[in-house]
Amino acid sequence: MVGANLLTLALLVPAAVSSAIHPGAHRRQSGLDGFVKSESSISLQGILNNIGPSGSAVSGASAGVVVASPSKTNPNYFYTWSRDAALTLKVLIDQFIAGDSSLETVIQQYISAQAKLQAVSNPSGDLSNGAGLGEPKFETNVTAFTGDWGRPQRDGPALRATALIAYGNHLLSSGKQSVVKSNIWPIVQNDLNYVAQYWNQTGFDLWEEVQGSSFFTIAAQHRALVEGSAFAKSLGESCDGCDSQAPQDFWNGTAVISNLANNGRSGLDVNSILSSIQTFDPSATCDDSTFQPCSARALLAHKAVVDSFRSIYKINSGKEAGKAVAIGRYPEDTYQGGNPWYLATLAAAEQLYDALYQWKKQGSLAITQTSLPFFQDLDSTARVGNYSSSSSTYSSLTGAVQTYADGFFSVVQQYTPSNGSLAEQFTRDDGTAISARDLTWSYAAFLTASDRRSGTVPASWGGIWCQSSADAVPGQLGHWFLFHSKCGILVVSAVYETLDKH
Numbered sequence: 031m032v033g034a035n036l037l038t039l040a041l042l043v044p045a046a047v048s049s050a051i052h053p054g055a056h057r058r059q060s061g062l063d064g065f066v067k068s069e070s071s072i073s074l075q076g077i078l079n080n081i082g083p084s085g086s087a088v089s090g091a092s093a094g095v096v097v098a099s100p101s102k103t104n105p106n107y108f109y110t111w112s113r114d115a116a117l118t119l120k121v122l123i124d125q126f127i128a129g130d131s132s133l134e135t136v137i138q139q140y141i142s143a144q145a146k147l148q149a150v151s152n153p154s155g156d157l158s159n160g161a162g163l164g165e166p167k168f169e170t171n172v173t174a175f176t177g178d179w180g181r182p183q184r185d186g187p188a189l190r191a192t193a194l195i196a197y198g199n200h201l202l203s204s205g206k207q208s209v210v211k212s213n214i215w216p217i218v219q220n221d222l223n224y225v226a227q228y229w230n231q232t233g234f235d236l237w238e239e240v241q242g243s244s245f246f247t248i249a250a251q252h253r254a255l256v257e258g259s260a261f262a263k264s265l266g267e268s269c270d271g272c273d274s275q276a277p278q279d280f281w282n283g284t285a286v287i288s289n290l291a292n293n294g295r296s297g298l299d300v301n302s303i304l305s306s307i308q309t310f311d312p313s314a315t316c317d318d319s320t321f322q323p324c325s326a327r328a329l330l331a332h333k334a335v336v337d338s339f340r341s342i343y344k345i346n347s348g349k350e351a352g353k354a355v356a357i358g359r360y361p362e363d364t365y366q367g368g369n370p371w372y373l374a375t376l377a378a379a380e381q382l383y384d385a386l387y388q389w390k391k392q393g394s395l396a397i398t399q400t401s402l403p404f405f406q407d408l409d410s411t412a413r414v415g416n417y418s419s420s421s422s423t424y425s426s427l428t429g430a431v432q433t434y435a436d437g438f439f440s441v442v443q444q445y446t447p448s449n450g451s452l453a454e455q456f457t458r459d460d461g462t463a464i465s466a467r468d469l470t471w472s473y474a475a476f477l478t479a480s481d482r483r484s485g486t487v488p489a490s491w492g493g494i495w496c497q498s499s500a501d502a503v504p505g506q507l508g509h510w511f512l513f514h515s516k517c518g519i520l521v522v523s524a525v526y527e528t529l530d531k532h
């Protein structure tokens with residue numbers, strides 16, 4: 031797979047991007063559009079700088095290994111996490127599909143690295159029963175990390191499957207079925223088998239702190255199995271193990287309780303916003319049962335999470351409901367001081383851009399009793415109703431949502447250092463960048479949010495097949511995941527393969 035069309039990584043960098051990091055470059059541009067444009071270039075370069083073998087910030091990392099951050103102390107993030115890497119590659123793959131052919135080599139190197147990583151025995155287990163796929167992080171030379179850690183984390187295989195399926199579907203559309211079958215399907219099949227076999231066991235959440243069932247993990251798993259089933263079919267394969275998950279309820283009537291675990295937290299967590307953007311399907315309608323970004327529940331959950339950060343961060347003071355603010359992971363967070371995160375604040379914007387896309391596509395915006403509080407924050411005259419895109423109410427409501435979404439970007443702009451570097455966090459007191467520098471996921475989050483802002487969306491994953499109608503159980507958000515006959519998910523036993531051809 032990797033033999034053909036190899037460029038050196040130096041050639042991968044588009045000319046416009048290679049010299050992007052000038053201190054103060056984006057300050058010369060006025061307004062948000064200029065910032066988003068220049069910071070997008072910086073973000074793409076920031077990602078490539080953190081990928082081996084040639085990333086300028088991560089010397090020593092093996093080919094295709096996505097390092098979480100160049101930071102080696104306080105905190106040491108010089109490892110590769112399956113989750114961060116998969117989310118990052120999904121971004122690169124979508125940009126590749128959108129026309130940036132320079133990214134193909136790094137994508138292929140990532141795929142080769144994943145084939146090796148799947149076979150590395152580690153403290154979570156190995157490939158014989160798949161358990162090793164739940165290992166959250168590895169050394170950057172493709173060996174196991176053997177220190178203590180919150181393991182396993184069961185979202186990684188699902189997110190990797192989603193990234194590889196996007197690339198695989200693109201190759202299929204250009205007639206490369208045999209390449210997909212020999213090089214991509216075996217990795218995806220291992221990941222799908224893992225999800226199917228272990229979804230019902232607890233694990234650590236995406237913040238690596240809570241042992242339990244995480245909404246984000248379940249959402250990512252559901253998506254992977256739905257699109258995995260269709261991907262298998264298009265290859266003439268079957269999705270061994272994509273069988274039914276049992277109901278799990280994360281919705282308490284007004285908010286998502288992000289972890290089903292005994293952890294003494296409110297349950298409000300940007301986990302639910304990240305879940306919404308992970309399950310965004312541009313072909314779906316505003317469906318609660320798949321937690322689409324424009325669904326009433328996802329909008330109310332957005333409000334609950336955002337409001338939970340208004341009073342706790344000094345930099346948010348004076349910004350009442352309906353005004354964009356800096357967002358962290360969850361209000362009780364104390365890690366590195368418990369600050370706002372760039373990727374969290376960007377996700378709050380992204381969900382709203384996704385929703386705007388969906389309303390525009392369907393030509394109407396409905397306000398229900400559930401979503402009314404979200405809309406009333408933006409426009410006190412908002413009322414329950416269904417507004418066609420030709421109405422003035424539709425225009426004013428979508429205008430208000432756009433302004434609100436842009437507000438989250440403006441918060442990021444305000445607290446981005448003049449050289450454009452995005453760390454993990456910015457302080458709650460004065461917004462100074464803090465914790466791991468040049469966080470790969472921060473840059474990936476910037477790119478997805480800016481793409482959605484400009485109306486660029488990824489391919490459908492089939493969420494539309496799973497829409498509630500007959501199968502959803504009202505009031506039981508968890509039931510959506512799990513698993514409608516319409517999602518076409520079948521089969522039972524898990525088989526893991528080692529890809530020794532790599």
Ligand SMILES: *[C@@H]1O[C@H](CO)[C@@H](O)[C@H](O)[C@H]1NC(C)=O
Nearest residue numbers: 168169170171172173174175
């Ligand atoms: C891989 O990296 C780890 C951590 O730096 C190191 O301890 C180990 O010796 C390396 N293994 C190989 C095979 O290079």
Ligand SMILES: *[C@@H]1O[C@H](CO)[C@@H](O)[C@H](O)[C@H]1NC(C)=O
Nearest residue numbers: 229230231232243276277278
């Ligand atoms: C596993 O499934 C059972 C039976 O459906 C359910 O009661 C339980 O909550 C599930 N456990 C997890 C961790 O998902």
Ligand SMILES: *[C@@H]1O[C@H](CO)[C@@H](O)[C@H](O)[C@H]1NC(C)=O
Nearest residue numbers: 282283284285295296297298
């Ligand atoms: C749902 O959870 C949120 C966050 O913990 C809480 O504020 C709210 O009161 C809960 N709602 C219900 C109906 O229990």
Ligand SMILES: *[C@@H]1O[C@H](CO)[C@@H](O)[C@H](O)[C@H]1NC(C)=O
Nearest residue numbers: 393394395396397416417418
């Ligand atoms: C809103 O109206 C449109 C067009 O009349 C219709 O297609 C859509 O189903 C309605 N939505 C809701 C939630 O009632």
Ligand SMILES: *[C@@H]1O[C@H](CO)[C@@H](O)[C@H](O)[C@H]1NC(C)=O
Nearest residue numbers: 051447448449450451463467
């Ligand atoms: C960018 O600026 C930040 C904050 O001043 C600094 O910590 C960081 O080292 C700079 N990054 C680069 C690549 O110069």
